[in-house]
Amino acid sequence: MKATRTSLGLVCLGLAALLLLSLLLGLWLGTVSVSPGQFWDWLWGRLSGAPAIILSDLRLPRLLLAALVGASLSVSGVVFQGILRNPLAEPFILGVSGGAACGAVLALLAGVASLWVQSTLAFGGALGTVFLVLTIARRRGSMETSTLVLTGVMINAFFTAMIMFVISTTTDQKLHAILFWLYGDLAAANLQQVYLLLPVTLIGGGVIFFFARHLNLLNAGDQSAAALGVAVERVKLLLFVGVSLLVGVTVSLSGLIGFVGLMVPHLVRMTLGHDHRLLLPASALFGATFLMLCDTAARTVISPSSLPVGVVTAALGAPFFVLLMAKRGSRWW
Amino acid sequence: MVAKERNRLLSGRDLSFAYGGREVLAGIDLDLTSGEMLGVIGPNGSGKSTLLGLLCGLLPPDQGQVELMGRPLAAYRRAQVARRLGLVPQSPQLAPGFTVSETVLAGRFALMGGRMFENSDDRAAALGAMDLTDIAHLAARPSGELSGGERQRLALARALAAEPEVLLLDEPTSALDLQHQLKVMGVLEQACHSQGMAVCLVSHDLNLAGLFCRRLLLLSQGQPLALGTPQEVLTPDLLQQAYGVEVAIDVEPSRGRPRVTLMAPPPEAG
Numbered sequence: 111m112k113a114t115r116t117s118l119g120l121v122c123l124g125l126a127a128l129l130l131l132s133l134l135l136g137l138w139l140g141t142v143s144v145s146p147g148q149f150w151d152w153l154w155g156r157l158s159g160a161p162a163i164i165l166s167d168l169r170l171p172r173l174l175l176a177a178l179v180g181a182s183l184s185v186s187g188v189v190f191q192g193i194l195r196n197p198l199a200e201p202f203i204l205g206v207s208g209g210a211a212c213g214a215v216l217a218l219l220a221g222v223a224s225l226w227v228q229s230t231l232a233f234g235g236a237l238g239t240v241f242l243v244l245t246i247a248r249r250r251g252s253m254e255t256s257t258l259v260l261t262g263v264m265i266n267a268f269f270t271a272m273i274m275f276v277i278s279t280t281t282d283q284k285l286h287a288i289l290f291w292l293y294g295d296l297a298a299a300n301l302q303q304v305y306l307l308l309p310v311t312l313i314g315g316g317v318i319f320f321f322a323r324h325l326n327l328l329n330a331g332d333q334s335a336a337a338l339g340v341a342v343e344r345v346k347l348l349l350f351v352g353v354s355l356l357v358g359v360t361v362s363l364s365g366l367i368g369f370v371g372l373m374v375p376h377l378v379r380m381t382l383g384h385d386h387r388l389l390l391p392a393s394a395l396f397g398a399t400f401l402m403l404c405d406t407a408a409r410t411v412i413s414p415s416s417l418p419v420g421v422v423t424a425a426l427g428a429p430f431f432v433l434l435m436a437k438r439g440s441r442w443w
Numbered sequence: 444m445v446a447k448e449r450n451r452l453l454s455g456r457d458l459s460f461a462y463g464g465r466e467v468l469a470g471i472d473l474d475l476t477s478g479e480m481l482g483v484i485g486p487n488g489s490g491k492s493t494l495l496g497l498l499c500g501l502l503p504p505d506q507g508q509v510e511l512m513g514r515p516l517a518a519y520r521r522a523q524v525a526r527r528l529g530l531v532p533q534s535p536q537l538a539p540g541f542t543v544s545e546t547v548l549a550g551r552f553a554l555m556g557g558r559m560f561e562n563s564d565d566r567a568a569a570l571g572a573m574d575l576t577d578i579a580h581l582a583a584r585p586s587g588e589l590s591g592g593e594r595q596r597l598a599l600a601r602a603l604a605a606e607p608e609v610l611l612l613d614e615p616t617s618a619l620d621l622q623h624q625l626k627v628m629g630v631l632e633q634a635c636h637s638q639g640m641a642v643c644l645v646s647h648d649l650n651l652a653g654l655f656c657r658r659l660l661l662l663s664q665g666q667p668l669a670l671g672t673p674q675e676v677l678t679p680d681l682l683q684q685a686y687g688v689e690v691a692i693d694v695e696p697s698r699g700r701p702r703v704t705l706m707a708p709p710p711e712a713g
């Protein structure tokens with residue numbers, strides 16, 4: 111689709127409608143059933159008692175957090191794929207999420223309960239990993255898929271070892287929570303977390319969107335981007351810091367949710383094309399919708415128990431990844 | 444003299460460059476004036492592509508300075524350079540998922556400033572560039588599906604869309620058939636004549652360069668061996684020095700320029 115003001119507006123409007131529908135669906139579905147009448151009343155603030163608490167204090171924050179996490183991870187995937195020029199680049203696969211998790215776990219180890227400290231350390235972990243990946247990529251000029259995937263596997267193995275070390279030293283009652291968090295869990299969502307992630311996603315995503323045209327050129331290659339007027343090193347640095355911020359804060363709040371940054375951008379690209387002016391906002395909105403639906407599934411498929419949402423995204427994402435690997439080469443992306 | 448000074452768009456003074464201690468270019472002095480097409484020729488590894496890299500600012504010279512419109516290139520921001528100077532590299536980088544028209548429109552990047560979307564001027568310039576390079580019929584195709592020659596024309600169209608005052612090209616016709624070689628060289632010549640564009644063209648095709656360029660720069664092992672008209676540069680002696688081969692020179696019939704014929708040793712008996 112051609113990127114114009116009109117097409118961007120229409121795409122955003124359509125996807126926002128889808129987002130709203132998914133939100134309503136996620137609020138309505140759950141272990142405790144809510145009748146349509148109760149739901150209607152709640153919408154207008156006329157419901158009280160247990161159902162109201164379930165909707166307002168449990169489901170709503172969890173869905174909102176899922177939306178923000180989904181948007182952040184999807185935008186991060188778009189940026190990594192665009193700059194590294196590799197369709198399989200994604201925060202989880204690259205090990206950037208693992209680096210963030212390591213930072214957040216360090217905060218837990220130090221006994222710091224503050225969300226801000228955890229997020230800051232996770233941001234540091236993500237940023238450090240991005241530059242590690244870049245150093246490896248730069249040595250070879252551009253990044254081969256095998257290098258990229260292997261680097262990610264190794265980085266993830268290292269961080270998993272670190273995290274397991276930390277877990278081994280914790281008490282049993284925390285174990286379940288940390289284990290779920292490692293797989294990506296939104297069960298502990300509250301509005302405080304939403305208030306922390308909302309400005310990060312909006313500002314980070316906004317800054318990245320400002321560089322959509324730069325990303326279009328970087329997607330062709332550094333040399334041609336520079337020749338056409340992009341200050342390549344400066345723009346890349348800025349984008350990587352922005353993405354590290356999104357991934358760091360996201361991981362510290364929701365744990366390791368993989369493959370969202372892979373699936374969502376590809377599905378959007380297939381329908382809307384490669385122009386980042388459409389791809390970035392559409393991926394943000396669709397990623398939000400996608401993770402809300404995944405989390406709703408995680409809450410309901412083995413009800414009354416609940417799965418970590420990362421289990422759902424991995425179950426969908428791993429086959430998707432293999433499919434992309436197999437298709438690569440026969441097509442340009 | 445004053446007029447010539449004013450028309451000087453790009454100049455390099457005493458340029459030298461080394462890759463990892465090995466000097467690949469030294470002592471290059473070059474002026475490119477408005478409306479001129481300069482050809483850079485020389486054997487493989489003589490520093491032609493490096494020279495283009497220095498002239499467009501993607502490579503920093505170890506010594507010497509490049510000036511664009513009288514100001515050192517280093518004093519410009521990347522986007523300011525791109526508004527005035529275009530580059531078509533030897534193997535152009537294209538984003539394979541973008542369509543031909545999206546790729547050409549992306550060439551307008553530096554002219555758009557803070558605008559997020561292209562306006563009618565941008566679209567008109569892109570359409571014009573696609574027409575000139577004969578790729579308008581490919582507009583909706585992803586660039587990853589193009590042939591080598593089509594990619595080359597697309598890269599040229601992307602550079603032309605920015606309407607640069609100076610255009611640097613690295614073997615822009617190497618993958619083109621005869622018809623498109625003539626067409627592309629004609630487009631460049633026309634841009635020089637009517638818009639005063641300055642073109643610097645690296646080519647292995649001595650005859651094509653001699654046919655269209657007013658001046659030729661012959662490089663050999665990173666040094667300038669000769670700079671002058673095709674008649675002055677395309678001589679058996681100079682080409683023997685640079686390439687180490689024997690050539691015969693006569694006059695080609697269309698423009699009366701020198702024509703280079705490679706003299707092969709006699710075929711093996713039997």
